[in-house]
Amino acid sequence: xxxxxxxxxxxxxxxxxxxxxxxxxxxxxxxxxxxxxxxxxxxxxxxxxxxxxxxxxxxxxxxxxxxxxxxxxxxxxxxxxxxxxxxxxxxxxxxxxxxxxxxxxxxxxxxxxxxxxxxxxxxxxxxxx
Amino acid sequence: xxxxxxxxxxxxxxxxxxxxxxxxxxxxxxxxxxxxxxxxxxxxxxxxxxxxxxxxxxxxxxxxxxxxxxxxxxxxxxxxxxxxxxxxxxxxxxxxxxxxxxxxxxxxxxxxxxxxxxxxxxxxxxxxxxxxxxxxxxxxxxxxxxxxxxxxxxxxxxxxxxxxxxxxxxxxxxxxxxxxxxxxxxxxxxxxxxxxxxxxxxxxxxxxxxxxxxxxxxxxxxxxxxxxxxxxxxxxxxxxxxxxxxxxxxxxxxxxxxxxxxxxxxxxxxxxxxxxxxxxxxxxxxxxxxxxxxxxxxxxxxxxxxxxxxxxxxxxxxxxxxxxxxxxxxxxxxxxxxxxxxxxxxxxxxxxxxxxxxxxxxxxxx
Numbered sequence: 054x055x056x057x058x059x060x061x062x063x064x065x066x067x068x069x070x071x072x073x074x075x076x077x078x079x080x081x082x083x084x085x086x087x088x089x090x091x092x093x094x095x096x097x098x099x100x101x102x103x104x105x106x107x108x109x110x111x112x113x114x115x116x117x118x119x120x121x122x123x124x125x126x127x128x129x130x131x132x133x134x135x136x137x138x139x140x141x142x143x144x145x146x147x148x149x150x151x152x153x154x155x156x157x158x159x160x161x162x163x164x165x166x167x168x169x170x171x172x173x174x175x176x177x178x179x180x181x182x
Numbered sequence: 183x184x185x186x187x188x189x190x191x192x193x194x195x196x197x198x199x200x201x202x203x204x205x206x207x208x209x210x211x212x213x214x215x216x217x218x219x220x221x222x223x224x225x226x227x228x229x230x231x232x233x234x235x236x237x238x239x240x241x242x243x244x245x246x247x248x249x250x251x252x253x254x255x256x257x258x259x260x261x262x263x264x265x266x267x268x269x270x271x272x273x274x275x276x277x278x279x280x281x282x283x284x285x286x287x288x289x290x291x292x293x294x295x296x297x298x299x300x301x302x303x304x305x306x307x308x309x310x311x312x313x314x315x316x317x318x319x320x321x322x323x324x325x326x327x328x329x330x331x332x333x334x335x336x337x338x339x340x341x342x343x344x345x346x347x348x349x350x351x352x353x354x355x356x357x358x359x360x361x362x363x364x365x366x367x368x369x370x371x372x373x374x375x376x377x378x379x380x381x382x383x384x385x386x387x388x389x390x391x392x393x394x395x396x397x398x399x400x401x402x403x404x405x406x407x408x409x410x411x412x413x414x415x416x417x418x419x420x421x422x423x424x425x426x427x428x429x430x431x432x433x434x435x436x437x438x439x440x441x442x443x444x445x446x447x448x449x450x451x452x453x454x455x456x457x458x459x460x461x462x463x464x465x466x467x468x469x470x471x472x473x474x475x476x477x478x479x480x481x482x483x484x485x486x487x488x489x490x491x492x493x494x495x496x497x498x499x500x501x502x503x504x505x506x507x508x509x510x511x512x513x514x515x516x517x518x519x520x521x522x523x524x525x526x527x528x529x530x531x532x533x534x535x536x537x538x539x540x541x542x543x544x545x546x547x548x
Contacts, residue, residue: 094502
């Protein structure tokens, strides 16, 4: 199985991605994570204005079988959530890299950015597992 | 993948790996959790025919002139009612009135030869328990001798009739017949764990892969292999109990709504007095099915609460039902909250989410 791993995204070992555009990070789960979960049937997200610390759980995605926590790749304040997923998580199932994004965060500390994984390192991580 | 070195492999292990199944450790066995996807497999079983590798289940043979006396003492259902080729569900109680396991008992020869099918996770415990409380029968662990394949779904009986020497479609529910397949000894039982028509076939371990592939190679009806993931959603939709979820060594069978498998007026059995005493004193809780009135999926271990936060129950199984496309749950709740429509809250990660009691099975099957 081959997964689309955009080169301009950054990644975590918990299989989240972050797309950094000036001081806003858009956050989602990777195609690999989605494949491991199976079809997502339920999503829980934080509220706009919530403050997240790096590696803190900020929500869950559930398949028929399993509950998976979502971990913040970066600290910051939630500026927007993909509320359409709460009613219908289909876009997360079909396009986890794009339409199925989860939240946008105003970055609290840019010093955390260099600690995130580049696409080639993430590709290595998932081919080993 | 968590394939520990000590895990056992069923006779179909190589077939699962070849089919690219996702394998997991389950009750000490390396088992397929899914092949193409849980939902697809669930619907394929509900609409066509699914094959399940259930070779990990335990088979314990109880023979001899003391077989009936021993099984009457060891189990809750009335063994004396079983004629040749008949089977029933039953329970293995402990002395405190809890449950060692839930089982199926097959009568191969009345008063002489019975097969007891037990849960994989409990097999060694069950066997030791039966030996310890034996009343003189020959009790033999035959688990390594038998592979087992469940064939389930609306097209299952048609597939069975094309595959076997006997007309499975003409057998009543809960029957067992001996036969052969490619010179391997088999026993075909019209039982199952999905709510669908079909059977469970015991076959000599060395013939299991032959049968599995013969079933899969049939073109019409076309069967597909089904993993443990869909096996669990299929049984949950029927509110069938799973040991370790709905029942365990502290469960009262009346609370678990398994009173129909109890025959206390017919005979004495282990744990009968404490079970009946608990019933006389009034059951504190009962196993019910529920649906959510607000967003959220219930899962095993979540607490059931009143709006005030007071705990009144515990979820034993919960999932998103593929057939109904909504969350469903099974829970023990205090008896005051067990009538249809009773409302309560499920504590989902610290949030109280409204739910109510519904009729079960969640999915109606004839």
